[in-house]
Amino acid sequence: MTSADGSGVERVLVLDDDAMVGTILLTHITALGHVGRYTDDPEEFLALQRSWSPTKVVIDLVMDKMDGLEVLNRLALDECVAAVIISSGMGGRVMDAARRLADGHGLVIAGLLPKPYKRADLVALLASNPATTVQAPPAGVEDTPWWSPSEFAPAFREALADAQISVAYQPKLSCEDGAVVGFEALARWTHDEHGNIPPSVFVPMAERTGTIALLSEVVLKDALEWFHLNGSAACERMAVNISAAELSEPGLDQRILRSCHAAEVSPENVILELTETSAMDDAVQSLQLLTRLRLEGFHLSLDDFGTGYSSMVQLARMPFTELKVDRSFVMQASRSEEAVIVIRSVIDLGHALGMQCTAEGVEDSAVLDMLQELGCDYAQGYYLAKPMYPAALAAWRQQPSRSAAR
Numbered sequence: 001m002t003s004a005d006g007s008g009v010e011r012v013l014v015l016d017d018d019a020m021v022g023t024i025l026l027t028h029i030t031a032l033g034h035v036g037r038y039t040d041d042p043e044e045f046l047a048l049q050r051s052w053s054p055t056k057v058v059i060d061l062v063m064d065k066m067d068g069l070e071v072l073n074r075l076a077l078d079e080c081v082a083a084v085i086i087s088s089g090m091g092g093r094v095m096d097a098a099r100r101l102a103d104g105h106g107l108v109i110a111g112l113l114p115k116p117y118k119r120a121d122l123v124a125l126l127a128s129n130p131a132t133t134v135q136a137p138p139a140g141v142e143d144t145p146w147w148s149p150s151e152f153a154p155a156f157r158e159a160l161a162d163a164q165i166s167v168a169y170q171p172k173l174s175c176e177d178g179a180v181v182g183f184e185a186l187a188r189w190t191h192d193e194h195g196n197i198p199p200s201v202f203v204p205m206a207e208r209t210g211t212i213a214l215l216s217e218v219v220l221k222d223a224l225e226w227f228h229l230n231g232s233a234a235c236e237r238m239a240v241n242i243s244a245a246e247l248s249e250p251g252l253d254q255r256i257l258r259s260c261h262a263a264e265v266s267p268e269n270v271i272l273e274l275t276e277t278s279a280m281d282d283a284v285q286s287l288q289l290l291t292r293l294r295l296e297g298f299h300l301s302l303d304d305f306g307t308g309y310s311s312m313v314q315l316a317r318m319p320f321t322e323l324k325v326d327r328s329f330v331m332q333a334s335r336s337e338e339a340v341i342v343i344r345s346v347i348d349l350g351h352a353l354g355m356q357c358t359a360e361g362v363e364d365s366a367v368l369d370m371l372q373e374l375g376c377d378y379a380q381g382y383y384l385a386k387p388m389y390p391a392a393l394a395a396w397r398q399q400p401s402r403s404a405a406r
Helices: 019-031 042-052 068-077 092-104 119-127 149-161 199-209 212-230 252-263 276-281 283-295 312-317 337-352 365-374 390-398
Strands: 011-015 035-039 056-060 083-088 109-114 165-174 180-191 195-197 237-241 270-275 299-305 322-325 356-359
Touching (some): 011 042, 019 035, 035 042, 042 068, 092 109, 092 337, 109 119, 149 199, 149 212, 165 212, 165 390, 180 199, 180 212, 199 212, 212 237, 212 252, 237 299, 252 270, 252 283, 283 299, 322 337, 337 365
Parallel strands (some): 011 035, 011 056, 056 083, 083 109, 180 237, 237 270, 270 299, 299 322, 322 356
Antiparallel strands (some): 180 195
């Protein structure tokens, strides 16, 4: 978010019921070349937000007349577009919770300003451009056709037959030395008329219409054939997602095993990824299937761990070989102490149960450094490597500096 006239000068509105604190903040704001206004009255603050149109607002959480949470609610009702700086002396967990509340209301968050203030923190927050960090929806999402189940199934079968479904591969790297340790196969649908249709749309529809096994068969076949030709090291493994809808399919393990034999890929080089919820839906059935897959040599990864509600007892009983820390925690790690605690706990738990741990959603070097310190084994994310089609992936693997981002 930039100033209205593009000059870089912010219009900052401060709300704090401590006049001394507010005055000091206002002094710093104007000394930095910005325009500021201060009030200790929440109603006046809300009125000024509507009439003065600030580019950033600073809100104290603890006030007598109206607490900061109610102010955030009111800003959301007013459809405030100013970037919000949340201020408090209550500690990181309370401020993180307030940030999540503001984010849930759809407000733009510039950041947190703990009390007592540090001038450097204020400078950084006033210089921040939070609007640039908001991710746009994937291209084509708004134009995605919403089929009824009866319409989707034939359209999807046609797409599979016409090779509209392709497979992209996202590298998995060692946190310790940046070496490639494997790849995850990800289905992509490029529709002839509607363009790119995201997996978040077509995978649930395929599960609902009973066509998910057809998709899995195509992805598994393509991924294993590619891996047979391009897997360059014995330690590299190909990860393929298994849908919850497939777990009750009779002979699933044999179907996967036949695909491996056909592609001449050892099950030891294949990771089957299941979500936490799907694996725990029918614990007895899952235990039988997963044990059989492990006996056949496959590795098993529990994907999105931490987003479900499985008990530690259930987890300990399942023969998983890997835990994947959900990206929602990893992407919050740079600004949430709670997220770091969850990540550390998952890694420690996985290692205690004899599993390896992979973090998804690594977007910057600071998070990667944090994962290294916590002892995480592997990482995936756009900072390291985005999902790529075979030609682009081949070129990426030839780059001598591909791990320089680390």
